Amino acid sequence: xxxxxxxxxxxxxxxxxxxxxxxxxxxxxxxxxxxxxxxxxxxxxxxxxxxxxxxxxxxxxxxxxxxxxxxxxxxxxxxxxxxxxxxxxxxxxxxxxxxxxxxxxxxxxxxxxxxxxxxxxxxxxxxxxxxxxxxxxxxxxxxxxxxxxxxxxxxxxxxxxxxxxxxxxxxxxxxxxxxxxxxxxxxxxxxxxxxxxxxxxxxxxxxxxxxxxxxxxxxxxxxxxxxxxxxxxxxxxxxxxxxxxxxxxxxx
Amino acid sequence: xxxxxxxxxxxxxxxxxxxxxxxxxxxxxxxxxxxxxxxxxxxxxxxxxxxxxxxxxxxxxxxxxxxxxxxxxxxxxxxxxxxxxxxxxxxxxxxxxxxxxxxxxxxxxxxxxxxxxxxxxxxxxxxxxxxxxxxxxxxxxxxxxxxxxxxxxxxxxxxxxxxxxxxxxxxxxxxxxxxxxxxxxxxxxxxxxxxxxxxxxxxxxxxxxxxxxxxxxxxxxxxxxxxxxxxxxxxxxxxx
Numbered sequence: 001x002x003x004x005x006x007x008x009x010x011x012x013x014x015x016x017x018x019x020x021x022x023x024x025x026x027x028x029x030x031x032x033x034x035x036x037x038x039x040x041x042x043x044x045x046x047x048x049x050x051x052x053x054x055x056x057x058x059x060x061x062x063x064x065x066x067x068x069x070x071x072x073x074x075x076x077x078x079x080x081x082x083x084x085x086x087x088x089x090x091x092x093x094x095x096x097x098x099x100x101x102x103x104x105x106x107x108x109x110x111x112x113x114x115x116x117x118x119x120x121x122x123x124x125x126x127x128x129x130x131x132x133x134x135x136x137x138x139x140x141x142x143x144x145x146x147x148x149x150x151x152x153x154x155x156x157x158x159x160x161x162x163x164x165x166x167x168x169x170x171x172x173x174x175x176x177x178x179x180x181x182x183x184x185x186x187x188x189x190x191x192x193x194x195x196x197x198x199x200x201x202x203x204x205x206x207x208x209x210x211x212x213x214x215x216x217x218x219x220x221x222x223x224x225x226x227x228x229x230x231x232x233x234x235x236x237x238x239x240x241x242x243x244x245x246x247x248x249x250x251x252x
Numbered sequence: 253x254x255x256x257x258x259x260x261x262x263x264x265x266x267x268x269x270x271x272x273x274x275x276x277x278x279x280x281x282x283x284x285x286x287x288x289x290x291x292x293x294x295x296x297x298x299x300x301x302x303x304x305x306x307x308x309x310x311x312x313x314x315x316x317x318x319x320x321x322x323x324x325x326x327x328x329x330x331x332x333x334x335x336x337x338x339x340x341x342x343x344x345x346x347x348x349x350x351x352x353x354x355x356x357x358x359x360x361x362x363x364x365x366x367x368x369x370x371x372x373x374x375x376x377x378x379x380x381x382x383x384x385x386x387x388x389x390x391x392x393x394x395x396x397x398x399x400x401x402x403x404x405x406x407x408x409x410x411x412x413x414x415x416x417x418x419x420x421x422x423x424x425x426x427x428x429x430x431x432x433x434x435x436x437x438x439x440x441x442x443x444x445x446x447x448x449x450x451x452x453x454x455x456x457x458x459x460x461x462x463x464x465x466x467x468x469x470x471x472x473x474x475x476x477x478x479x480x481x482x483x484x485x486x487x488x489x490x491x492x
Contacts, residue, residue, distance in 0.1 A: 052492065053440070093491050100435040122488060123443045141488035142447040161447045161485065182481060183450050203474050204457065222470040243454050243478060 035070040035079050039088055041112050046087040046135075051121035052077065052096065054104035060113035060130035060150075067110040073103030093122070125163075145184075160184065168252065171196050173235035183244040191252045195232030200240040200247045201225060207246030253281040258288045263323045266295055291326065298322060366403075369394070411472060418479040425486035436492060444489050451485065454478040 041064050049056060054073075066088050070079060078095045081088060096102045104124070111117060116135040119126055125145045126138040132152035140146060140160035148158060151169030154176070158165045161182040171177065171194035179186050192212060200208045203225045210218065210227070218229035240247050258281045264270050265278045282289045348356065391399065391407065398404045405413070433441060458475035461468055 097491065101437045122492065123440065141485060142443045161481065162450055182447075182454065182478070201470070201474070203470060204454075222468075225470055241477065243474065244450070 032074070033072040033076045035068070035072060037068050037081060039066045039068075039081075039083055040064065041066050041088075041115060042086045043114070044086055044116075045112060045114075046116040046118065047090075047109065047111050048087055049090045049107065049109070049119045050093050051090075051105055051107065051119075051124060052092050052102055053121065053123040054106045055125045055127070056107045056109070056119050056121060057127040058107075058109045058111060058117050058119060058129070058131070060115070060132065061110045062113060063110075064112055065110075066112070066115070068107065069109070070105050070107045072105050075099075075101050075103050077102045077105050079105070170194070171236045171238065173233070175236040177236065177238040179240045181242045181245060184242070185245050186240055186242050186247045187250060188238075188240065188248070189250040189252045193232065194236070195234060196236035196238045197228075197230045197234040198238035198240065199226065199228045200249075201227075202242045202245065202247050204244045205242075205246050209246065209248040211249045212251035213249045253277045255281075255285060255288050258282070258285065259291060259326065262288070262292055262295055262326075263319050266292070266299055267319065295322070295326070366398075407472075408466070411476075414476065415479065418476075418483060421483050422479070422486060425483060425490050428490035429486050432490060432492065436489075440489075440492065444485070447485060448482070451478055451482045455482065 045066065047058065047066060049058075068081060068088075068090065072079070077092050077099075079090065079092065080095050081090045083089075090107075092102075092105060111131070113130055114133045115131065116133050117128055117131055118135065118137045119128070120137075120139045120141070121144065122141045123143060124140070125147070126140060127147045127149075128136055128138060128151065129147075129149045131150075134153060135155045136148060136151055136153040137155075137157045138146045138148065138159070139157070140163060142160075143162040144160060145163045146158045146160055146165045148156065148166065149168045151167065152172065153169070154172050154174065156167065156169070156175070157178045158167065159178075159180045162184060163181065164184045165179050165181055165186045166189075167177075167179065167187070168189040171190050173195055175196075177196075179188065202208050203222075206224045208224075208227045210216070210229075213229075213231060216229050216231045218227055220227055258278055261270060261274060261278050265275055268275075270278065282292055395404065399406045429444075433444070436444070455475065455478050458471045458478065461471040462475065465471075
């Protein structure tokens with residue numbers, strides 16, 4: 001290898017470009033803040049989170065702690081979690097009320113698998129996985145996807161306006177399951193031996209695909225805009241409404 | 253002695269103008285006949301008033317004339333004893349004939365039956381919301397009758413009322429949103445507008461369907477749901 005004057009110039013240019021790239025990449029990273037906190041959790045622990053915008057991911061784990069980590073985009077939001085008699089409350093709407101601009105906050109929260117989970121956001125995606133408790137509720141006020149995987153809860157509610165909803169979990173006897181979207185697709189992946197009564201309504205598209213559940217006791221109502229039926233003992237109640245999208249049942 | 257004779261002799265009896273045998277008969281009758289005894293007491297009271305206090309005011313031309321008038325008045329009041337008008341029972345201030353009584357009992361029975369049925373139906377189906385999402389076609393005959401007489405709302409009326417309530421709530425929250433939306437960042441404004449548009453598309457769609465077919469229950473239900481969604485969207489963003 002030889003380095004002449006031309007080679008030295010090239011090396012200088014490369015070094016300068018590296019510096020420029022470093023600062024260009026480091027710029028956004030330095031605009032983010034991180035938040036992390038851990039709370040001990042009792043048997044009846046409940047997570048109640050209300051985000052303004054950003055993605056919320058909740059994962060069940062086999063520990064008796066709730067660990068909240070968040071990345072805060074600029075301008076950074078205020079986060080003031082509270083522990084109210086076993087309920088961990090994080091309310092970014094209240095904590096930042098009146099602020100003209102608040103950056104996205106992306107949460108990753110680990111909860112005991114038996115914790116009740118009640119999460120909500122104005123804009124953004126919600127993901128919940130590996131939770132087996134009495135309640136899983138996810139609501140997006142406007143747009144975003146809801147993904148619930150490996151869920152075993154007696155009461156499940158997922159609601160958004162624009163975006164997809166995916167549920168992969170058990171239907172427990174006596175349980176209550178409600179999925180509602182304005183525009184998107186709703187996919188429900190449930191065990192074939194589930195016992196439930198259901199009403200599925202897709203008024204605009206009439207797209208209600210029962211998949212492997214098509215052989216059950218089904219009634220097609222209102223010109224096919226609604227399907228009602230029963231599987232097994234019908235011990236659980238399931239209600240699915242998609243105003244401008246389709247509904248699909250998938251065997252787990 | 254019967255009542256008629258007794259009353260004819262009462263005036264003379266009180267004036268001590270009867271012989272002893274007639275006076276004795278009158279006394280015996282008064283002892284057993286409460287009706288004549290009451291008349292006798294009234295006459296005595298009048299006589300006492302006239303003689304003790306009001307003699308001057310009344311100024312009768314003569315005692316005989318006065319007694320004649322009193323006697324005539326009493327006779328005119330008591331004359332038709334044969335008609336035997338039913339004496340009103342003590343404390344009974346109304347009287348009904350048998351048909352009136354039967355009608356009253358029937359009326360009470362019908363009204364109480366209606367109230368019982370309405371009460372039971374309300375207990376069994378207490379949700380007003382259900383009624384707002386029903387069509388007139390699903391009304392029972394009984395409900396139609398009640399709606400006709402104005403005892404209950406028709407589904408149409410119920411739906412109109414519910415829609416009006418929802419529109420009022422939406423207008424309220426919309427004012428709140430308009431007051432705040434200038435403070436939102438562009439991403440929030442765009443997301444809000446996009447989703448409001450999606451909801452309004454559905455509102456328009458169901459309103460159109462219901463104009464074509466007011467009895468389409470599913471569209472009634474869905475319109476109710478999307479109006480609630482619209483209200484929730486406005487309320488949620490009014491907090492920002």
